[in-house]
Amino acid sequence: xxxxxxxxxxxxxxxxxxxxxxxxxxxxxxxxxxxxxxxxxxxxxxxxxxxxxxxxxxxxxxxxxxxxxxxxxxxxxxxxxxxxxxxxxxxxxxxxxxxxxxxxxxxxxxxxxxxxxxxxxxxxxxxxxxxxxxxxxxxxxxxxxxxxxxxxxxxxxxxxxxxxxxxxxxxxxxxxxxxxxxxxxxxxxxxxxxxxxxxxxxxxxxxxxxxxxxxxxxxxxxxxxxxxxxxxxxxxxxxxxxxxxxxxxxxxxxxxxxxxxxxxxxxxxxxxxxxxxxxxxxxxxxxxxxxxxxxxxxxxxxxxxxxxxxxxxxxxxxx
Amino acid sequence: xxxxxxxxxxxxxxxxxxxxxxxxxxxxxxxxxxxxxxxxxxxxxxxxxxxxxxxxxxxxxxxxxxxxxxxxxxxxxxxxxxxxxxxxxxxxxxxxxxxxxxxxxxxxxxxxxxxxxxxxxxxxxxxxxxxxxxxxxxxxxxxxxxxxxxxxxxxxxxxxxxxxxxxxxxxxxxxxxxxxxxxxxxxxxxxxxxxxxxxxxxxxxxxxxxxxxxxxxxxxxxxxxxxxxxxxxxxxxxxxxxxxxxxxxxxxxxxxxxxxxxxxxxxxxxxxxxxxxxxxxxxxxxx
Numbered sequence: 001x002x003x004x005x006x007x008x009x010x011x012x013x014x015x016x017x018x019x020x021x022x023x024x025x026x027x028x029x030x031x032x033x034x035x036x037x038x039x040x041x042x043x044x045x046x047x048x049x050x051x052x053x054x055x056x057x058x059x060x061x062x063x064x065x066x067x068x069x070x071x072x073x074x075x076x077x078x079x080x081x082x083x084x085x086x087x088x089x090x091x092x093x094x095x096x097x098x099x100x101x102x103x104x105x106x107x108x109x110x111x112x113x114x115x116x117x118x119x120x121x122x123x124x125x126x127x128x129x130x131x132x133x134x135x136x137x138x139x140x141x142x143x144x145x146x147x148x149x150x151x152x153x154x155x156x157x158x159x160x161x162x163x164x165x166x167x168x169x170x171x172x173x174x175x176x177x178x179x180x181x182x183x184x185x186x187x188x189x190x191x192x193x194x195x196x197x198x199x200x201x202x203x204x205x206x207x208x209x210x211x212x213x214x215x216x217x218x219x220x221x222x223x224x225x226x227x228x229x230x231x232x233x234x235x236x237x238x239x240x241x242x243x244x245x246x247x248x249x250x251x252x253x254x255x256x257x258x259x260x261x262x263x264x265x266x267x268x269x270x271x272x273x274x275x276x277x278x279x280x281x282x283x284x285x286x287x288x289x290x291x292x293x294x295x296x297x298x299x300x301x302x303x304x305x306x307x308x309x310x311x312x313x314x315x316x317x318x319x
Numbered sequence: 320x321x322x323x324x325x326x327x328x329x330x331x332x333x334x335x336x337x338x339x340x341x342x343x344x345x346x347x348x349x350x351x352x353x354x355x356x357x358x359x360x361x362x363x364x365x366x367x368x369x370x371x372x373x374x375x376x377x378x379x380x381x382x383x384x385x386x387x388x389x390x391x392x393x394x395x396x397x398x399x400x401x402x403x404x405x406x407x408x409x410x411x412x413x414x415x416x417x418x419x420x421x422x423x424x425x426x427x428x429x430x431x432x433x434x435x436x437x438x439x440x441x442x443x444x445x446x447x448x449x450x451x452x453x454x455x456x457x458x459x460x461x462x463x464x465x466x467x468x469x470x471x472x473x474x475x476x477x478x479x480x481x482x483x484x485x486x487x488x489x490x491x492x493x494x495x496x497x498x499x500x501x502x503x504x505x506x507x508x509x510x511x512x513x514x515x516x517x518x519x520x521x522x523x524x525x526x527x528x529x530x531x532x533x534x535x536x537x538x539x540x541x542x543x544x545x546x547x548x549x550x551x552x553x554x555x556x557x558x559x560x561x562x563x564x565x566x567x568x569x570x571x572x573x574x575x576x577x578x579x580x581x582x583x584x585x586x587x588x589x590x591x592x593x594x595x596x597x598x599x600x601x602x603x604x605x606x
Contacts, residue, residue, distance in 0.1 A: 037428070039507045040422045040426040042418075043421055046418060046419075047416060047418065047478050047482060048434065050411075050474050050475050051437070051441060053460070053475070054453070054471045054472045054474070054476075055444070055449065055472075058453045058455070059441075061452040061456055062448065062451060065451065065455065118344075121344060125341065126337075130594075132344050133594060134594070135348045135352055136347075137590070137593060137594065138586070140597075141585075141593065143538065143582075145536075145558050149558070150354055150355075150358055151354070153568060160373075161357055164374050191351070191354070195351075196597050199594055202598070248445070252447050253447060255447050260561075277448070278447075278450070297445075298445070298448055301443075302443070
């Protein structure tokens, strides 16, 4: 953002501020030091207080609760690492990790190529590029409840548009949220997020200096070769951001759309790790166990993000 | 360089390839927008029209579902709750983040780096992992079941991003401005309030829009930390409606539309803000 022009009342004082005059500035005066020393804390305290009381302290409480057995009715009982030991023996836990990884991989392979392809087309598009971007981005601004309810209507086996249209071709009712629940979920969330990733990749593409393309074209490379040899390697940074967001999202905020659309069902078919965590607390009243899951979740995210960043950063490309 | 310069595959507009590209983009736009369009047609039908013809255009469009919702005291209550919670938390976020962002951008003090670290770290802990501990702490603070139990966590969850954005805006203002304000006899508070803050108005608006949409759409905290129906926000209200209304899809469609209206309006007027923050991967990750 560009700062506004300097107001006229101040402009006349500006030339005074040459290095030679620095010693004359009021803050160096005797007494103003003591005054200034507590002022910064006045500025940061309100935010820090809220952050501490409603983010940091809960995080510490969560860590504490994870070492207890607690049903929220009786007082918590300290059981050490009991929850974590039970967790790593729970087949449902491994199952939900598997589902989460599947969800993350499916999201990556559907959204990234689509976002790249659309960004590539838009980078070539002269007319209406902004309008197309705005249209592709719309699903992103809907609340995940709205998206979930909307797609549960779309997926209705009798009145939903896909069912009706397929019905015209004699394809019987498809149980979208039954047998194909995970795929349907991935499709719905791809509809929400592809526009965001497309805008991100497009920003990365427009940041690539055009001279690189000129020289590539002189070498008579085909446009497909140019894309894979020039564009893609230079999109490293935006591709990294998209990948990190999708993978960490699968382990955290994927809960919103999943909860509204499938509640993790049928049975455990779409029980992503955050859903597993939520159900442990609010369906089974195992708050300690659930907290242990959330601790493991945060560690997973940190490790996965670390691996992704390392993988993308193996070789640096200078241009 | 603009997007227009990037004709690196050698095609110019006017070739067939350009037309195919435009055609493809139009088709894909239609596919993208179709679910929302269909929902609008559903909301404009009455129940009988919908059952007879779920896919077609509404032949006799009616606003009956919207009227029914807007006269439903429960829905109005949800709407009021959503507005109250979102507006108050955004206002508080503006105040807290501009104060902290200013101090972190323009002041030197002991512990500054630690505070920066704290802000960064909290951004890496997803809000969903804090649902249970938030429930515990909110009860501990004796604010369970009040608006504060939603507003304060919303402030805390948006604060990291908002503060870092504001800090960036303040850092882009030339140093001379602050020095001259001090020379003119402003004390630190006046310099902040009268000189520095007006400089970042448009940046603050961006932060406000992003924070408003995140809080307006938030679901899980609102679902968990609210213990009675009178406190439901729109997302929670609608998620319960969807099981309550059952087959009354027109009513459900209208409810989804009404709940999306504020964000949709913001999007129509400020779509550049959304694109810019998305191209810097800021803003909507937390939901």
